[in-house]
Amino acid sequence: MTTYRPEFEAALRLFARVSEAMDRRGLPRPVLVGGAAAELYSTSALTTGDFDFCSPCQAELEDEMQRFGFIRPSGAGSMLKGWIHPELQLGFETVADVPMDGNVDRAHIRLVKPIGESALFRVISVEDLIADRMGQYASGTARDRLYQAQLLLSLHPDADMEYLEQRVREESAGDYGVEDIKSGT
Known part of the structure; x- marks a missing residue:
């Protein structure tokens, strides 16, 4: 059985719901990259403090994130480029329009359904x-x-x-x- 850190599982489910909302709007789902993808593929053997993803529709994605309770932190010592969700201890940030400067073969991008969730999200291949x-x-x-x-x-x-x-x-x-x-x- 696959076991992840509880906060990571909760973040995956929330990311999937945001992704699903983008898809319902006819927009591309964001693609998970970086440390969160590493944690996903390593079943939390590698851990991360943030979710990096790529999306060509950043404004629309941020609208959806706000609908799901994400806030942009403010004030001294805050992560100014990303978002947080009050119930999660992980940052969320759009890092590019496309994964790895467009060098990823789209056929290798995976659709994933988190445990206990019906919504899907995309992640770069291992x-x-x-x-x-x-x-x-x-x-x-x-x-x-x-x-x-x-x-x-x-x-x-x-x-x-x-x-x-x-x-x-x-x-x-x-x-x-x-x-x-x-x-x-």
């Missing part, structure tokens, strides 16, 4: 997430991302290795591939 982790690792600014890529790959041995190799090479400017993840470079 392959694209691993590639993102390796791109950050390759930049030299996030050395812990290699561990995250290794953990995600170990939890998803059924990943599309051909696509993963292509995406890791793209995100790391050709410096790394799947074998580097497996060997720990």
Whole structure:
């Protein structure tokens, strides 16, 4: 049985409801990326403090978020770019119009239904997430991302290795591939 942190499960359900509201309006569902996608795919072995997502309809998405009780924090020490929900201890932020500068194959974006929820949301594939982790690792600014890529790959041995190799090479400017993840470079 899949087990997540309770606050993360609650956030997934709320994100799915916002996503469903966007779909009912005929607008694209936002796509979950970053740390929240890593927590989703690792069943909370990796944890996050925020939900990053991509949406080309930010104004409409923010309207829906407000309808679901999200507020934009204000004042000193507040996260000024994102949103919070009073019942959750996680930030929510639109980080781009499309995932990974449009380099994600749309066919690899997944639709997910959280436990105990009928609403759906979109998330980048585990392959694209691993590639993102390796791109950050390759930049030299996030050395812990290699561990995250290794953990995600170990939890998803059924990943599309051909696509993963292509995406890791793209995100790391050709410096790394799947074998580097497996060997720990």
